[in-house]
Amino acid sequence: MLSKRDNDIFTKVGPGTPMGELLRRFWIPGLLEEEVPLPNSPPVRLRLLGEDLVAFRDTNDSIGILDNYCPHRRASMFFGRNEECGLRCVYHGWKFDVNGDCVDMPSEPAESNFKDKVKITAYEAAVRGGVVWVYMGPPELTPTPPEFEWSNLPADQRSASKRLEECNWAQAVEGGIDSSHISFLHRNLADLKAESPKTLHQKYAGQDRSPSFTLKDTDYGFLVGARRSAENDQHYWRISQFLVPFYTMIPPVLVKDTDSRGSGYGGHAWVPIDDENTWTWNFSCNPHQPYPEDRRGGGLEEQLDAKYRPVRNKDNDYELSRDMQKSVNYTGIVGINTQDRAVQESMGKIVDRTAEHLGTTDAAVIAFRKRLIGLAMSLQEGIEPSEAAHGYWYQVRSASAILDNGVVFDEGAAHLLAATGK
Ligand code: FES
Ligand SMILES: [Fe+2]
Structure with missing residues (x-):
């Protein structure tokens, strides 16, 4: 929960506001x-x-x-x-x-x-x-732009798309870093009945539905490690990135390999249009090889109108089907991005954080608020955000890996998290 004052500092982005000034440094x-x-x-x-x-x-x-x-x-x-x-x-x-x-x-x-x-x-x-x-x-x-790996790859190895989200940027970012919602909001009911999982990810995610989360601060943001049990005294780790001020990177899906070396990955940016509207960006890339022709221009699961507003939107309840909700998926709404947008917009244009009740799985949300409000208030005292001035800090990837028990996740996966690696 946040006080009314902190919620205002956190969410308002116009000229002269503390958060608006911070975001203008990037x-x-x-x-x-x-x-x-x-x-x-x-x-x-x-x-x-x-x-x-x-x-x-x-x-x-x-x-x-x-x-x-x-x-x-x-x-x-x-x-x-x-x-x-x-x-x-x-x-x-x-x-x-x-x-x-x-x-x-x-x-x-x-x-x-x-x-x-x-x-x-x-x-x-x-x-x-x-x-x-x-x-x-x-x-x-004026700093140099952030050195995201995807932004420097050839056009056939990356994609970027955007869509309108009709709520404040901060609650959208909070949806992006809150990994615990995945087992609910995005649950596919058919998956629960799958007898033979097709991927390592399905296997471990199916066996262990309540991963434990570990946060680790980095120069540019923080890592969220989601740990599940695997066999042979090992753990299955999915490691997401949060990068100041509004970026995430989502871990690749492990298919057969025991780590994500060689995989592509994707992520988001939530860019404030104003206090009540956001551009939700989808980025994806494969640093190792071009995408097959039919998979280029990724992130197009949602149909958009000419102004990049999704066709499934709040005016039609995201085309929710109660029948589908009984037998197909948890929400009755088609598409992961649409499911995310539905709940984020449903909280109101700017969520009233004085009325929420945070639990143990909200640690990443709390860390995000602390980091951003802290940076905004420091800037008010004349301390510039060092993240903005170090574009090369952003040369990182998300990762998935099976690691031996006892291995510190960001150390065991360090070679997978660096965008300079193979
Ligand atoms: S030139 Fe007169 S309003 Fe622009
Ligand atoms: Fe989601």
Whole structure:
């Protein structure tokens, strides 16, 4: 549980709020590269951390992220003309480049130097891994973007997709790091009856339905190790990553091998659109080989509309089927991502954490809150978050492994958790 004050600090992300200031110290996934595909292609609306913005790709292939509101009389730059190296407001023709400089002001006399005095807010952008990253913090503190392995792989070895989630970002992250819900929310009723498990994961997860969780702080966040009994004095470990401020990596499924060397893995980012809406990103990659053609563009289990809103959404109760809930799966809702979104949105736009009752399995949720609120309050005292300045700390993977009893999980799996390994 959190006090009302801490819940506000934790969840609010607008300019000037403690958490908003913290998140502005990080590069954040802003939009898919496909949304601004070509030089001079149409500008698109973008809302991040409560700010209305417009993104466009200019004639030189540079991406501009500008304030939505023209500094003249505040018309939306979304209606602008993407012209030779700049975006021109259609109201009176003022034109701005990707740096926010006003490069043409045809409505003023030619001898006027007014245009040299006017700027539009512009944020820096970087393209990596099919994603346009945005940095909205103080320019003098601009770090390098995080070195996620997937973002540096060739296009046929990675995928990124996003969808709208209609609630606050923090409760979505909490769903991502709360591994104990998997045995309930995502339970497939047919699995319980499976006589011969097809994978090692199914075998051990079926034998031991209440894993014990161990948390371990890292420079960039923390590890969550879920331990289940295996045979021969061994344990089956699934090791998830949480990376500040809003990333997770989910352990690969063990099929036959006794560790996840050679496997691909995936993860999420929950990027605040504003206090009440979130972009839920799915990332996946295979560092070892290209995906088969039919598995590219992963994370597409959910149908989305043109604005990346899932077709199964709160307006239709996520197409819940009570019949299916009796015989097929625990929720009666199709798809893991949809199941997650259903419960996260069901808590209300911003969950009232003064009214919750946390139990022993909520340790990761508590660690996440402590870390983020701690970083936000430290920043208020002038202490910069070192995670933002160390992009190379993010070169890690999630992992699964069968380890001998007594082995410390992050030591036994260290070679699997480093993204520099094979
Ligand atoms: S409002 Fe944009 S040029 Fe006048
Ligand atoms: Fe989930």
